[in-house]
Amino acid sequence: MKRREFITLLGGAAVMWPPDVRAQQPDQKRRVGVLVILSETDPQTLVRTTAFQQGLEKLGWKVGRNVQIDYRFGVREDERARAAATDLLRLTPDVMVVSSGAALRAVQQATRTTPIVFVGVSEPAGVANLAHPGGNTTGFTTFEPSMGAKWLELLKEIAPHVTRVAIMFNPGATPVAPLFVPSAQEAAPRFGMETVTTPVHASGEIEAVMARLGGEPGSGLIIPPDSFLPFHYKLIVEQAARYRLPAIYAFRFYADAGGLVSYGPDIVDEFRQAAAYVDRILRGEKAIDLPVQQPTKFEFVINLKTAKALGLEVPPILLARADEVIE
Incomplete structure (x- = not known):
């Protein structure tokens, strides 16, 4: 029985683009690196990655046609995160998506130029101002202490x-x-x-x-x-x-x-929202211009x-x- 969704104006901004950006078409294959906290065999991994890919598809990005997604799983500890981040960055992705604090720290330490979109990170490192995150990092937080x-x-x-x-x-x-x-x-x-x-x-x-x-x-x-x-x-x-x-x-x-x-918060929904940010970055927007968003849907x-x-x-x-x- 599904009854409630909390939608904010800020959340709605994730699917609005300036006309000049909207007009751009994904006419070449782009690359997205994704660091997932859970193991590849965990049922939740499939649910989350499917939501992410479906979100991209609705925005015109078809895996194998105009976008390549490279995953690394089980990224929960700093050492594993650093190795996975280095591995993916060798592939020169256009944007990185991370779903753990360790993964976020690892990618931030490894690159200051590749855009980073985080998902499900309660206290994102290096983000002092949610409205203006600065640097190459933006994304979607999960909880707040109350x-x-x-x-x-x-x-x-x-x-x-x-x-x-x-x-x-x-x-x-x-x-x-x-x-x-x-x-x-x-x-x-x-x-x-x-x-x-x-x-x-x-x-x-x-x-x-x-x-x-x-x-x-x-x-x-x-x-x-x-x-x-x-x-x-x-x-x-x-x-x-x-x-x-x-x-x-x-x-x-x-x-x-x-x-x-x-x-x-609905983490699966945040993966769908992350797809919208990845789309905007692939079409020319910068992570520095995309505000960090707090949860808009709770379960x-x-x-x-x-x-x-x-x-x-x-x-x-x-x-x-x-x-x-x-x-």
Whole structure:
């Protein structure tokens, strides 16, 4: 059940071109390099890259005819990102698309001339002004710190018995996740809850944390954006079910995999929007002239099957607010 889309004037600007640029036609094969945070075999990789390519096709760019797209996958760590960036830049792409903070840093360090479009990066390096990003970088951000309080509120609505919430992330993988902690801590007393930060660095630590939380009555879990945890999302969802832990996730693929509830920006939609920026750059515009855009579409997904398995009765008003209910 899809009900809400948040559209802003700035978001609409992604598909508007000056007449002189619009008149240009893609009459030669251009090259796009793409660094993807997830592995090539991850189901979400196919969903995101398909959305990107479909976005380009709608704008007149046909893979194999007038555009070549070169992908490198599993780019989540600095060393891998640097190697992948160097590899792709040897192919002299007209524009680079990156979907992780590590990939963005690597490409920025490797080139100051090739345009860069980032997707799903919460705190883009080297971008001090969203309206005027400067340099060769622009793109689409994901979250802002106040989301921590919103996750807490939604978790309390769907699981009123929860009084202690663990915010789990890998502090060594990304500087982003801790940014959501203060807003959650500030909001916690309003909901009769307390929050604790729970660092993890390996899959074994994830299992240990989940087992410990499962033995503490009233426990709940928040999974914020993190460049480490998505590679273990199936394990996290399975452990949450095993220990009957109500959990809220930053991305909908957790809910699709059996997670209780997710709330966050539509990353797939951002890949479609990135196609519009790539199109504008290929037609002659400069990254410096394209403002960094904040999320315009958010998804609130409830997995009703999981809620029933946890013995939770989801309030009708919450079901009505959801963009999608998985039954």
